[in-house]
Each structure stands twice: as structure tokens, then as C-alpha cells.
Amino acid sequence: MDHFPIFLATRGQRIVLSGGGEAALAKLRLLLKTSADLIVFxxxxxxxxxxxxxxARLTLHRRAMAPGDAREAKLFYAADEDATEDARTAALAAADGALVNIVDNxxxxxxxxxxxxxxxxVTVAIGTEGAAPVxxxxxxxxxxERLPASLGALTRVGKTFRKLADALPMGRARRDFWRDYYFTTGPRAMAAGADALRPALRDLLHTHLTRDARPGHVAFVGGGPGDPELLTLKARRALDEADVVIYDRLITPAILELARREALMIDVGKEGFGPSTSQEHINALxxxxxxxxxxxxxxxxxxATVFGRLDEEIDAVAAHDIGWHIVPGITAASAAVAGIGQSLTRRDRNSSVRFLTGHDMKGFADHDWAALAxxxxxxxxxxxxxxxxxxxGRLLMHGADRTTPVTVIENASRPDQRVLATTLSALPRDLTEANMTGPALTFYGLAPRAAVQAATETPLEELA
Structure with missing residues (x-):
């Protein structure tokens, strides 16, 4: 991030602009929305x-800018649309201590x-660091299109109640009050007319002041395979409301970024056959x-319901009479099979699919390998x-075809996804050579769709 976004207090502050053409007009239309003292040369x-x-919306000096004209200014815009003049005025403003913006530079x-x-x-600022203004x-x-025009009125009324809402305890109690106002009570009152907003807000504050604090609760949330766009809306909402997020090793940074900044983030990552946080400690947390x-x-x-030790954690929470619910997510198998253009089941091929975990070797060894072969x-x-x-070894021992396709997908759904297409006979060797270091899912009996098509197409020379 080369440009850090901030919101500058403009009330009573000087903002100076040099220029009188189209570029100046474009900047001034925006700056006139502020409460700054605007000076134009x-x-x-x-x-x-x-x-x-x-x-009297701005002060105009009908002359070129001179030394000292930007003194005590917070911001300066060089908008003369002439590189030489823009460089001159920018240098003058910088010497006066103003932050300088040169239009299109x-x-x-x-x-x-x-x-x-x-x-x-309510102001939403969107920046691309100048790389993509379109x-x-x-x-x-x-x-x-998404933000209603009434949002401003809703917020202005809410702003007048900030001090009154301070009667609520800091943290969740206040957040619950404002969430109710902005997403439930406020919009409903607004639909009845702007005059209904203040009475509705007073009633809502009374309700929150007199009700019992919301008890602690645990949401078991499926974070999906890693792509934040594959999170459900319900998962996004749970992250936005969370005071504490206890997360696994494979949760990507992009998903963790969706949690509130104030939330306590606790990494309890487990690594197969490696360092891990004990299940007992996770339950205790x-x-x-x-x-x-x-x-x-x-x-x-x-x-969360697939190979996630969910039942152990639910039992621990329920034993202490703590409320809980499950938010399902997209499992890695669904994301990975989509990445190779296949489906988990197919008419005339297989009407069922097995989900296995290679982490639990005891349960792995007891699997019905003869049926899978x-x-x-x-x-x-x-x-x-x-x-x-x-x-x-188990599959070959039970008569599986050595040429059965096997596909390994690393980092399914993520930008660094990799696909290894191999066969049962070559699986260990090809996997070693691929040197996959990220989380991977292995499909036995499936090849990427392109490989399937290539294997079934008849060579042109055979048609001659």
C-alpha cells in the first residue's frame, strides 16, 4: 500500500488550488462538498x-499564484493543465508546508x-493508487446504486444520539444497539417518514438499556477453501459480529481480513504430522x-462438518450450556473438483463418492479398499x-487398475492453485517430484476434464 487512506478534518482549514480550467472545475466540484476555506488562484x-x-463559496484571486499564497494551507492542488506552471506552483506550495497534489501527475x-x-x-473513498481510475x-x-440516498439522513439522526448511546456499556452492547438502528429499526422508521426516526431511536435506546446483555455464543463457521468470494453471506455476517475469532492454519489472510479490526484473533492451527494446538486447548478457549x-x-x-472435529468442540461448548450454531461452508472437494471441470458424481459412472482423510491413519487402514478398487x-x-x-498399495492389493486416473489439487480455488494429473501407479513418484507444499486434495478416479476429452478423442489418422 503506497497510499494510506485517511479522512482529513476540513472545517475551518485552508485548501488552495491553482488553475481556472476544466481540471480545476473537476476538483472544485468535489472540494465544495467540504467545509474547508477554498482559495483559488x-x-x-x-x-x-x-x-x-x-x-461566497470560495475566494478567487484573479492572478497567478505567488510565494506565500499557500501558507497555512492543509492541501494544495496544482490544476493549471500546464506541466511547467504546475511544477512552479507545486514547489511554492510545498515550500509553504502544504501537501501537494498535481492533477494527472x-x-x-x-x-x-x-x-x-x-x-x-457517510463517505466511501475508492482508490487504485492512480493505476486504474476507470x-x-x-x-x-x-x-x-447499492447505498440508498436516505442513508445520509439516517446517519445524521444517529449522529445526534451518539452521546445518549454512551449510556450503554462499551463494546458489544453499543454495537448491537447501532446495528439494530442502522439495519432494522432505522430503515423501517425511515419508510414511515423522516419524522419517525427520532422517536424510533429513543424507543430503541430504552429497549437496549433495559434488556439483559446478550449471552456468549459460538458460531462454527466454514471458511471455505480459501477464496474469500466463496464465503457465504452468513459466514461474512458472523465474522463481522465476532468479538473473538479462533481460526485454523489453512484460513487465508484474505478471509481473516474480513473480521472486525477490534476482534481478538487466535491462531490454533494444526499441521498434519507436525506442530499443532491440542484439541483440549481449543475446547477450553x-x-x-x-x-x-x-x-x-x-x-x-x-x-466445518467435514473432517473438522466439530462434534468434540460442540460437546465441549454444550457441556457448559453455551449457545452455538453451525454455518456451513464450501468444502475443499467441491472447490477442487470445480477447478478441474469435473463433477463428483456422474450418471453411468458413479452414483456415490467417498470422502476420506489421510490424517487419521487408523481409520484410513480400516476403510473398505476392496469396494473402492x-x-x-x-x-x-x-x-x-x-x-x-x-x-x-492398498488399492493395488485389492485389484485396482494401475492406470486409474488420480488428480491432486493444491490450494484449491486460490490464485496459486496447482493441478497434478497422474495415475495410481505413478502417484507417489509424481507427487514427490511436484513438491507440493500447500494444502492438497487427492481425487481417485477423476482426471481433469481436458485430459478426459483428449483420451476419448479419436486421432485423425485413424479416420483416414
Whole structure:
């Protein structure tokens, strides 16, 4: 991040601009939304700038900028649309201590102005660090469609109640109150008319002041295979409300970024056949934080109900009469099979699919390998890299075809996804050579769709 976004206090502050043409007009239309004292230097200003000056919306000096003109200014815009003049005025403003922006000159600017969605006092700023202004405008247009025009009025009324809401305890109690106002009570009152907002807000505050504190709760959330766009809306909401997030090793940073900044983040990562946090300690953390009244998200990779030791954690929470619920997620098998253009089941091929885990070797050894070795069977093997030779040996021992396709997908759904297409006979060797270091899922009985098509196509020379 080369440009750190902030919101600058503008009330009573000086903002100076040099220029009187189209570039100046574009900046001034935005700056006039602020409460700053605007000073413009332009020898030949556009008539619109003169009208704004006549309306006392800005101060216009009909001359070129001189040394000292930007003294005590917070910001300066060089908008003369002439490289030499822009460089001159920018140097003068920098000497006066102002932060300088040169229109359409990212390299020599100390700050940039983002695209802005204005629902005053709600302001959304969108920046691409100058790399893609067209993209920023497209995002702005999308947000403007999504954010109702009434949002500003809703927020202005809410702002007047900030001091009264301080009567609620810090933290979750206040967040629950404002969440109810902005997403439930406020919009309903707004639909009845703006005059209904203040009475509704007073009633809501009374309700929150007199009700019992919300008890601690645990949400067991499936974080999906790693792509944040594959999170469910319910998972996003749980992360937004969480006071504590207890997460697995395979949860990606992009998903962790979706949690509230104030949330306590606890890494309890387990690594197959390597260092790990004990299940007993994880259970104790869930109970400890939920009993303190926190809203806890137990964030598991994939789907929480698949090879996630979910039952042990639910039992620990339920034993202490703590409320809980499950938010399902996309399991790695679904994401990985989509990545190779296949389906887990197919008519006339297999009407069932087995989900196995290579982490539990005892349960692995007891599996019905003879049934899986039959033609056209499909299995999704989680955490199976280290057990590849074991899988191969068991299947061959029970008569599996050595040429049965096997596909290993590393980092399914993520930008660094890799696909290894091999066969049962070559699986251990090819896996070793691939040197996969990320989480991987092994499909027995499935090849990537392109490979399937290539194997079934008749060579042209055979048609001659």
C-alpha cells in the first residue's frame, strides 16, 4: 500500500488550488462538498468559478499564484493543465508546508484524491493508487446504486444520539444497539417518514438499556477453501459480529481480513504430522471466551462438518450450556473438483463418492479398499499427500487398475492453485517430484476434464 487512506478534518482549514480550467472545475466540484476555506488562484478563471466566488463559496484571486499564497494551507492542488506552471506552483506550495497534489501527475504528488461516494455524513473513498481510475469510477457507480440516498439522513439522526448511546456499556452492547438502528429499526422508521426516526431511536435506546446483555455464543463457521468470494453471506455476517475469532492454519489472510479490526484473533492451527494446538486447548478457549460473554467464531477451513472435529468442540461448548450454531461452508472437494471441470458424481459412472482423510491413519487402514478398487469408483482424499504410497498399495492389493486416473489439487480455488494429473501407479513418484507444499486434495478416479476429452478423442489418422 503506497497510499494510506485517511479522512482529513476540513472545517475551518485552508485548501488552495491553482488553475481556472476544466481540471480545476473537476476538483472544485468535489472540494465544495467540504467545509474547508477554498482559495483559488487563476488569471483567467472559468465563469463557473467566478459564480462560485460571487456566491461566497470560495475566494478567487484573479492572478497567478505567488510565494506565500499557500501558507497555512492543509492541501494544495496544482490544476493549471500546464506541466511547467504546475511544477512552479507545486514547489511554492510545498515550500509553504502544504501537501501537494498535481492533477494527472501521480509521481510528483504527495497525496491523491480518491473516487468518492457521498452520502453525507457517510463517505466511501475508492482508490487504485492512480493505476486504474476507470475501475475506481466503476466501483463508485456500483456503490452508488447499492447505498440508498436516505442513508445520509439516517446517519445524521444517529449522529445526534451518539452521546445518549454512551449510556450503554462499551463494546458489544453499543454495537448491537447501532446495528439494530442502522439495519432494522432505522430503515423501517425511515419508510414511515423522516419524522419517525427520532422517536424510533429513543424507543430503541430504552429497549437496549433495559434488556439483559446478550449471552456468549459460538458460531462454527466454514471458511471455505480459501477464496474469500466463496464465503457465504452468513459466514461474512458472523465474522463481522465476532468479538473473538479462533481460526485454523489453512484460513487465508484474505478471509481473516474480513473480521472486525477490534476482534481478538487466535491462531490454533494444526499441521498434519507436525506442530499443532491440542484439541483440549481449543475446547477450553471456546468455553473461556463464550463464558465471558463474547460472540465467538470458530473458523474452520472448508466446511466445518467435514473432517473438522466439530462434534468434540460442540460437546465441549454444550457441556457448559453455551449457545452455538453451525454455518456451513464450501468444502475443499467441491472447490477442487470445480477447478478441474469435473463433477463428483456422474450418471453411468458413479452414483456415490467417498470422502476420506489421510490424517487419521487408523481409520484410513480400516476403510473398505476392496469396494473402492472396483472400476468407476471415485474418492476425495483430504490431507492425503503423506499417505499417497499407502493408498496406492492398498488399492493395488485389492485389484485396482494401475492406470486409474488420480488428480491432486493444491490450494484449491486460490490464485496459486496447482493441478497434478497422474495415475495410481505413478502417484507417489509424481507427487514427490511436484513438491507440493500447500494444502492438497487427492481425487481417485477423476482426471481433469481436458485430459478426459483428449483420451476419448479419436486421432485423425485413424479416420483416414
Amino acid at each position: 487563476a488569471a483567467t478563471p472559468d465563469p463557473q468559478i467566478e459564480r462560485w466566488a460571487d456566491e 501521480l509521481q510528483d504528488s504527495a497525496f491523491i484524491t480518491p473516487a468518492i461516494v457521498d452520502r453525507d455524513p 475501475l475506481a469510477r466503476a466501483i463508485k457507480a456500483d456503490l452508488e 471456546l468455553v473461556e471466551h463464550a463464558q465471558s460473554g463474547a460472540q465467538v467464531v470458530r473458523l474452520k477451513s472448508g466446511d 472396483r472400476p468407476n469408483e471415485v474418492a476425495a482424499i483430504y490431507m492425503g499427500k503423506k499417505s499417497a504410497r499407502f493408498v496406492q
